[in-house]
Amino acid sequence: MANIKNPIIPGMAPDPSIIRVDKDYYIATSTFHWNPAVQIFHSTDLANWKLISYALTKGEVNLRGTNTPAGIWAPHLSYDKQSGKFWLAYSHMQNMAGREFNSDSFAMWSDNIQGPWSDPIYLTSIGFDPAVFHDENGKHYVSILEWETRTGYQAPGHIVIAEIDLEKGGIIGNWHRVTTGFTTRGCAEAPQVYKHNGYYYLMIASGGTGYAHGIEMGRSKNIFGPYEANPSGEPIITSSPHHLFSLGDPDSGHFEMYNPKSVMQKAGHGSLVHTTTNEWYIAHLMARPLPNTKLNPLGRETSLQKMTWTKDGWLQMIDGSNLAKMEVPGLRNSDATIQSDQLNNIDDDFNNSRYDLRFMTPYREQKSSWVNTTEHPGNLRIYGGNSFFSQVNPAIMATRATSLNYTAQTSVSFKPDHYSETAGLGLYYDSNNWIYARLCQSDKEDGTVLRLLQAKLGDRIDYIFDEVRVPNNFAEIKINYNLGTTQIMYKISENDDWKQLGDQLDVSYLSDEGVNGEPGEVGGFTAMFNFIGSVDAHQHDSFADFDYYKVINK
Structure with missing residues (x-):
């Protein structure tokens, strides 16, 4: 039996919802302002996980204009044994201003975990984090946080449960307020119901x-x-x-609760699974800050803890403590190998008809009209869109950063004919926070150059003194990322040696706590991505050809 190494899904994979169907395990995670929405991962051993699909792929949600960290929150997977259907519940957080938290929640079903999924069935707008429970008697229930907006009442609100009609949609009867939490930590959310030995267990x-x-x-x-x-x-x-007494705090970073003795931080928001070997695990989110900081570039990742039931019928960690661990016992009789960061490497030469499934796009949908591998086979062609400050139509193809030490690399061919046309490689958190090494027209409009552009808390920083002439409209660009710093490297000919563009830069602000999210929030919780992309604020007719995209974790 090999130990399972945490995180089991590194990089942006928060709010994990885990289920088992026969011998297969599935996890769904939040995606916020990223498309396609709702990542679905698969495993047969709980140790090694692979992204297999997304749930929202047919324009079910419009994420344009989504402010950090709103969007698609807390998907919940369930399986109804009586109908043989998979169910997915999720919230679309549309507004967080004024702490009003306007969110619509939906459920979808499918006969296959990889879809196609049904059209969304409206559930409620009472709050967020819905979960569907299928009882043995054929009834179905939804649990959710009822968001509290009244002055002087305990925030963020009550956990509520109601019976639901999954065929027609809608709540049967009334919402039942059941708790504001089971400890003094407060901020109860993400309720999920399980049944075991005659008891309903509510996990929050x-x-x-x-x-x-x-x-x-x-x-x-x-x-x-x-x-x-x-x-x-x-x-x-x-x-x-x-111990923490924090009743009434609607949400908080609680930096005073940082544990200097633990690599893993922020362990919480979990879901329970019963294995084929009669063992129990909870999948939960976690974070790994940069050393000597409380900044988390990789956002909230997915981890696993092994659990057991006490004689009194309570669930606890296998070692009897409540401190989440970076390694836990694997399944009995499992020969699963311990994961390594290299399993999350990416090497796409774009020679297939479909680019790597791990590519995601902020705010807009991926459509062949602006990104494809067909117009120039062997290349990913990206037509330029809005400035990367835009929350509407940025032309970005990005993958989750999954390590604190890695390189991201590409080659790009691009011939701009206006100073508003660019293409290149970068790091991205959201529309206000990114760094971008791009081919662009020189300010004198007399040729192509390579230059660095940065967005930091909404400010635009153009490194005009670090500029390299690119006579053949071609460059290979590499980003070396290590513990919150980045070094941009380039070659303007395949036979050249790598050279450095500008100085090494501190990009630790590209992290959950380093960005400027909605007022009242600590920052964000959506994580840093690596990306290739193109901008055309001229005529929207230019395109860039990327010959390969590679991420190597160290």
């Missing part, structure tokens, strides 16, 4: 999705409660086990 996230994050549990003989809390009075999983 608590403490805010920051350094005080954790997983709590209560139980009841009736799905609508009352629920008794785990007798420990503390989370069953967390990265920061010492």
Whole structure:
């Protein structure tokens, strides 16, 4: 039996919802302002996971104009044994201004985990983080956070449960308020119902999705409660086990709860799975800050903890503690190998009819009209879109950063005929925060140059003194990223040696806590990406050809 190494899904893979169907395990994770929306991963051993599909691929949601960190939140996977259907519930967070948190929640079904999925079925706008529970008696229920907006009331609100009509949509009867949390950490959210030995168990996230994050549990003989809390009075999983009283705090980074003794931080928001070997695990989110900081470029990642049931019928970690671990026991009799960062390398030469599934795009959908491998076979052709400050039509193809030490590399052919046309390689968090090494027209409009452009908290920084002539409209560009710093390298001929463009730069702000998210938020929680892309704010008719895209984790 090999240990499972955390995170099992590195990079942006938060709010994991795990299920098992026969011998296959699936996890769905949040995607926020990124398309395609809702990542779905697959494993047969719980140790090694592969992205196999996305759920929202047919224009079901419009993410244009999405402010950080709104968008698609907390997908929840379930499987109805009676109908043989997969179900996916999710929230579309549309507005966070004024702490109003306007979110519509939906459910979809499919006969196959890879789709096609049904059209979304509207559930409610009461709050966010919906989860569907299929009871043994054929009834179905949805649990969700009811977002509290009244002054003087405990925020963020109550966990509520209602029966639901999955065929027609809509709530049957009334919402039942069941709890505001099972510990004093507050900020109860992400409720999920499980049934075990005659009890309904309600698992919730608590403490805010920051350094005080954790997983709590209560139980009841009736799905609508009352629920008794785990007798420990503390989370069953967390990265920061010492006591916290934080009732009434609607959400917070809780930097005072940072645990200097743990590599893993922010452990919380989990879901439970029962294995074929009669073992129990919880998949949950976590984060790995840069050394000596509380900045998390990789965002919230997915990890796994092994659990067991006590004689009193409560769930706890296998070692009896509640401190989340970076390595946990794997499945009994499993010969799964321990994962390595290299498993998340990317090497796409664009010689196939379809580019790598891991490419995602912020705000807009991927369509062949602006990105394809058919017009110039062996290349990914990207037609220029809006400036990367745009939340409408940026022409960006990006992949999740999955390591704190890696290189991202590409080759690009591009001939701009206007100073508003560019193409190249960069690092991206959101429309206000990125860095971009791009081919562009010289300011004198007398040829092509390679130059660096940066967005930092919405400010535009153009490195006009670090400029290289590119006589053949071709360059290979490489970004060396290491622990929050970056070094841009280039070659303007395939036979050249790599040279450095400008100085080494501190890009640690490209992290959840380093960006300027919605007012009232700590920052974001959507993570850094690597990207290739093109801008054309001239005539929207220029294009760039990328011969390959490569990410090598170290």
